[in-house]
Amino acid sequence: MLKHRLATLLAVVLTLLLAAQPLLGLPQLEPPARLVLRWATIIGAFALILGVANLLGHHFRRILQREGGWLYSSLLVLSAVLVAGWGLYPGSKGAAEPAVRWAFEYLLAPAEGTLLALSAFFIVSAAYRSLRAHSAGMAAMTAGAVAVLVFQIPDVQLSWPPAAAAHQWLFDVPFAAGLRGLLLGVALGSLGLASSILLGAWRPYLD
Amino acid sequence: MTLALGLLAAYLLVYLLHRLIRDRRHSRRLGPVEDLPRFPAYGAELGQPLHLSLGTGGVGGAEGGGLATLASLALAEGLAGRSWRSGAPLLISAATGTALALAQTLAARLSRGSGGAEDGLQVRLLGLGGVPYAAAALGRSAREEEALALYAGQFGPEYLLLGESAARQGTALYAGGVQPEILPYQLLTTPHTLMGEELFAAGAFGRGRDGRARLAAADWLRWAVILLILALAAAGL
Numbered sequence: 130m131l132k133h134r135l136a137t138l139l140a141v142v143l144t145l146l147l148a149a150q151p152l153l154g155l156p157q158l159e160p161p162a163r164l165v166l167r168w169a170t171i172i173g174a175f176a177l178i179l180g181v182a183n184l185l186g187h188h189f190r191r192i193l194q195r196e197g198g199w200l201y202s203s204l205l206v207l208s209a210v211l212v213a214g215w216g217l218y219p220g221s222k223g224a225a226e227p228a229v230r231w232a233f234e235y236l237l238a239p240a241e242g243t244l245l246a247l248s249a250f251f252i253v254s255a256a257y258r259s260l261r262a263h264s265a266g267m268a269a270m271t272a273g274a275v276a277v278l279v280f281q282i283p284d285v286q287l288s289w290p291p292a293a294a295a296h297q298w299l300f301d302v303p304f305a306a307g308l309r310g311l312l313l314g315v316a317l318g319s320l321g322l323a324s325s326i327l328l329g330a331w332r333p334y335l336d
Numbered sequence: 337m338t339l340a341l342g343l344l345a346a347y348l349l350v351y352l353l354h355r356l357i358r359d360r361r362h363s364r365r366l367g368p369v370e371d372l373p374r375f376p377a378y379g380a381e382l383g384q385p386l387h388l389s390l391g392t393g394g395v396g397g398a399e400g401g402g403l404a405t406l407a408s409l410a411l412a413e414g415l416a417g418r419s420w421r422s423g424a425p426l427l428i429s430a431a432t433g434t435a436l437a438l439a440q441t442l443a444a445r446l447s448r449g450s451g452g453a454e455d456g457l458q459v460r461l462l463g464l465g466g467v468p469y470a471a472a473a474l475g476r477s478a479r480e481e482e483a484l485a486l487y488a489g490q491f492g493p494e495y496l497l498l499g500e501s502a503a504r505q506g507t508a509l510y511a512g513g514v515q516p517e518i519l520p521y522q523l524l525t526t527p528h529t530l531m532g533e534e535l536f537a538a539g540a541f542g543r544g545r546d547g548r549a550r551l552a553a554a555d556w557l558r559w560a561v562i563l564l565i566l567a568l569a570a571a572g573l
Binding site for chain 1: 344394396403406407409410413430432433434436437438440441442444445448459460461462463464467468470471475479493494496497499500503514516519520521523524525527531532533534535536537539540546550551553554557558561
């Protein structure tokens with residue numbers, strides 16, 4: 130219980146410190162706030178190691194138990210070991226090591242780009258499926274998207290001059306209103322969540 | 337200075353409302369969230385896991401996500417507790433180290449409540465970052481059917497791949513997001529999407545009096561802001 134109380138107290142004090150520094154603008158609070166943020170970065174780095182251990186542990190288990198797709202797991206473990214080895218061996222330049230940079234630039238980035246390139250097909254398929262569902266909201270969203278696309282075409286703006294004004298109106302009035310409403314809601318939700326952590330009503334950091 | 341005073345006043349208002357309302361019933365309805373409690377029973381009956389994703393963000397500064405990840409964790413917490421009690425297999429996934437640490441803390445809390453048993457409960461880092469996470473989640477869902485996929489928190493454009501694949505496979509799909517540029521993807525692919533403030537409100541469901549008080553306080557505050565905007569507009573400011 131004492132451990133829980135101490136952890137809660139620490140969380141509340143540090144949250145108050147980090148919230149007070151930009152709000153009150155007191156220069157005296159800046160060094161301790163910066164120190165806390167540095168601690169957070171260090172803890173984040175350790176959490177990353179924990180994450181990599183979790184990932185590798187899962188794939189090692191799959192390889193050992195010969196589960197479906199274990200060959201892919203072997204490839205993942207091998208790639209992770211090779212890239213980490215290149216970046217960590219004595220005398221290596223870390224992330225600036227040419228072999229590591231090569232792996233990122235010529236393997237990882239193109240692979241990610243290829244996957245994201247599928248988005249265009251997926252969005253058309255999703256729009257078609259949602260229109261078939263006869264949902265009024267989806268129809269309005271698709272109509273808005275099509276209107277923006279069409280009104281932006283230079284030929285349309287030349288042949289029908291009000292298109293440019295309509296395009297601008299869509300952005301300035303309905304889209305801006307929706308966006309502001311959404312952001313206002315998110316800000317209020319964030320405030321509620323942050324206050325429940327600050328008041329100790331919700332303690333996600335305790336096991 | 338004005339902003340600081342305004343935020344302090346808002347915080348005090350939330351705190352006072354929290355104190356005032358915590359003992360009262362709050363009857364706000366939130367469609368998609370009210371459907372969620374039936375899925376643990378489905379999962380237990382079919383032997384299929386419930387996949388609760390904390391998104392691709394974390395809670396550290398460099399990882400992004402922040403409060404959206406915490407809101408997603410709050411939502412997952414209520415559902416995970418219910419799933420755990422009903423015996424449904426459960427997967428909590430993350431894409432950053434800090435989100436994984438929070439998920440593991442939640443798993444430790446659940447397993448401690450059941451005497452340390454961890455059968456059927458998995459906490460996994462599927463991939464580091466958005467696209468690797470999406471690739472791993474796609475591969476996973478192709479191999480194993482899921483009773484529910486709940487993707488809430490911060491996502492990038494890779495959500496489109498996740499959402500559309502799950503929709504094509506017929507998985508019960510729920511999403512929650514706060515980013516205006518990603519919400520259209522979520523709305524297009526996911527029939528049950530919690531938008532913006534709804535994601536934060538959803539986390540309050542199933543959290544007892546404190547959750548209800550937080551929800552009610554946020555609702556009252558929202559009305560106060562709406563009235564303030566209307567008053568300012570009427571005054572021509």
